[in-house]
Amino acid sequence: MLRLGNFNTAAISASQAAFHLVTDSCLRRLASEYVNDDVILKCSRSYKIFSSQTVFDWHADNKSPLDSSVDHSHGLVFVMFLEADHDGYFSVASTSRNLSSSGHDTPNLGQINDWNQNNLVHKIKASKGDLLVFSQDVFHRHVIGKGAGKAAFWFQVVGITTGVGERQLLDLSFLKTEPTPSLIKYLSGGSRIAYANPRTSVNTVGFFRLISIQLYTLQRIPSSLAKSSLSFIKSNVSSALKWRLKSLVRPR
Numbered sequence: 001m002l003r004l005g006n007f008n009t010a011a012i013s014a015s016q017a018a019f020h021l022v023t024d025s026c027l028r029r030l031a032s033e034y035v036n037d038d039v040i041l042k043c044s045r046s047y048k049i050f051s052s053q054t055v056f057d058w059h060a061d062n063k064s065p066l067d068s069s070v071d072h073s074h075g076l077v078f079v080m081f082l083e084a085d086h087d088g089y090f091s092v093a094s095t096s097r098n099l100s101s102s103g104h105d106t107p108n109l110g111q112i113n114d115w116n117q118n119n120l121v122h123k124i125k126a127s128k129g130d131l132l133v134f135s136q137d138v139f140h141r142h143v144i145g146k147g148a149g150k151a152a153f154w155f156q157v158v159g160i161t162t163g164v165g166e167r168q169l170l171d172l173s174f175l176k177t178e179p180t181p182s183l184i185k186y187l188s189g190g191s192r193i194a195y196a197n198p199r200t201s202v203n204t205v206g207f208f209r210l211i212s213i214q215l216y217t218l219q220r221i222p223s224s225l226a227k228s229s230l231s232f233i234k235s236n237v238s239s240a241l242k243w244r245l246k247s248l249v250r251p252r
Contacts, residue, residue: 009196010169011046011153018046019174021080022155028186030133035074037159038182040190042075043166044155046082049144056142058112060098061156063105065166065193072100075136075158081126082151088123089144090132090152095120096139107139115139160190167192173216 012019021027022044031039043065049056064071079090093115098105115121124132134140136156144150158165168187179187 008046013169031157035159042156042158048151050149062137073163079132080153084128088125090124093139
């Protein structure tokens with residue numbers, strides 16, 4: 001499921017493995033101790049990039065999900081390699097830090113030249129399943145050379161006090177036990193925007209998968225909310241059906 005599509009912001013609702021990774025208690029504790037604060041899941045993506053794409057050239061991730069401006073949040077970035085990368089297409093610039101006062105999430109040419117001249121660019125050679133962790137203000141890039149594309153799963157965890165997260169689409173059937181208060185806060189607490197960047201729609205998740213998630217969620221919520229939830233489901237089903245029918249109609 002993670003490898004479907006080039007960029008998927010709903011991976012944790014489609015993949016149980018992805019959901020368990022982002023909610024792992026050890027990783028959450030690591031992030032909390034690093035930022036010295038309670039933490040929230042800011043966002044997650046699975047993606048596959050190819051040699052012609054430069055969308056993940058040098059950048060840092062200490063930025064607002066609202067407008068991509070550099071913010072004052074603190075957090076960690078996690079990258080799971082879904083395919084082996086023995087060529088080191090993922091690079092980080094050691095000792096680099098994108099200060100909140102910089103105003104940009106990308107480095108200037110002078111910084112890049114300095115990294116190259118002082119051998120500060122480190123290529124990460126990874127096996128399938130390796131997990132890379134680094135501070136969100138470290139400059140990094142993921143650009144593929146010649147050859148096949150590479151798939152990865154990426155997520156970001158930030159401190160709740162200064163961080164802003166995206167609203168999460170979840171499949172509650174992935175939970176092995178009743179969620180703890182800290183897990184609920186991690187997935188839904190703090191300041192959040194109501195969409196993922198880049199913006200996606202109900203069609204990001206497969207039609208039947210979406211219906212399954214909504215029906216299961218309906219079983220888990222209090223009966224007092226059932227009526228309003230049914231109205232929400234009907235609206236989404238109608239939207240999904242219209243999109244599906246439109247996609248099947250070919251112009252003559």
